[in-house]
Amino acid sequence: MDHSRSRSAVLAVVVALSTLLGLAGPAAAAPYCGITWGSLAKTADAPDTESLNDVRVGRHACFDRLVVDVGGQDAWFDSYDVRYVPHVTAEGTGDVVPLRGGAALQVTVRAPAHDAHGNATFSPVDRREVVDVSSFSTFRQVAWAGSFEGQSTLGLGVRARLPFRVLTLAGTPNSDHTPRLVIDVAHRW
Template identity: 60%
Template sequence: MNRIPTRLLVIVLAALFAVGVISPASAAAKPYCGITWGSLPKSVETPSRNMILDVRAGQHACFDRLVVDLGGRDLTFRSYDVRYVPVVIQDGSGDPVPVRGAADLQILVRAPVQDEDGRVTYQPDDRRELVNVSGFRTFRQVAWAGSFEGQSTIALGVRARLPFRVFTLAALPGSEQGPRMVIDVAHRW
């Protein structure tokens, strides 16, 4: 009697495997576009004498990209905290900064928006729409959440809680291009 259920189980499992309901572990483990970033917070805190100059966005085959252009004395920049949060909070006031999308990515850049002499280096034309991301696959909205006590916050609304990475690029020697902070958010898992 025990052989019939065992045989039946083997037949059912073989059929499920054949039609693709059950797949080998190697096929299930293959990441989208080779992306293995994950969605946990990314944070680095290194002293910096940089300030924000601009924020821009671009689309790539596997991800959307946000770039924060920096300037100042340092040729490198590595001072940020990027994480998913229930809602991004405005610097200084603590007011919520709601953004379109199913997930909110808080981008804390440990750099002000003025130089050492107090001159403003970045002032968005529209705090609710820093850059136009209409038509992007993952980004839904980029909003300004303020600058307070030497750090600035950007609210990035994304389609869903998706894998992201953060990295920085050093200033280009012999050019006016300063360091950049880059946030890539994958189109899917």
């Protein structure tokens, strides 16, 4: 019996099975992100006079991004509460806002969706689908939960309870370049 030929055949079978099972060979092309954000609530409660103007989303290599545009008199905005909750509730009624996904982020922006004269500054066409996230890695749905008593709430359905961060970006007063609240949710832990 030729032992070297037997070992070669066994080695070839092991390598083939390992490759099929993903145990050997190059790793998937997932970027290394080094995310250390965590999943606990992020809040800031500075007094502000801004109003909510728009909601948009973006996809990045390591996270999905929700951007809330606020505007008014200030260049800065720093008044929000973003946290995982069992159910997002609607402003004013407390009704549960249904969301797709394995986890729900409640995004409360302490800015109304109307100006000082009661004119709407933001009114989504579809409250259940504020923006299209159908091709996103982490986001499953962005729903409008309303605006009441000086604050507005969005429900963000995500794939699972994943790390997130909240950033505020300054704007230029009385211009189209308004302050923004940014919520990034990682694609993985």
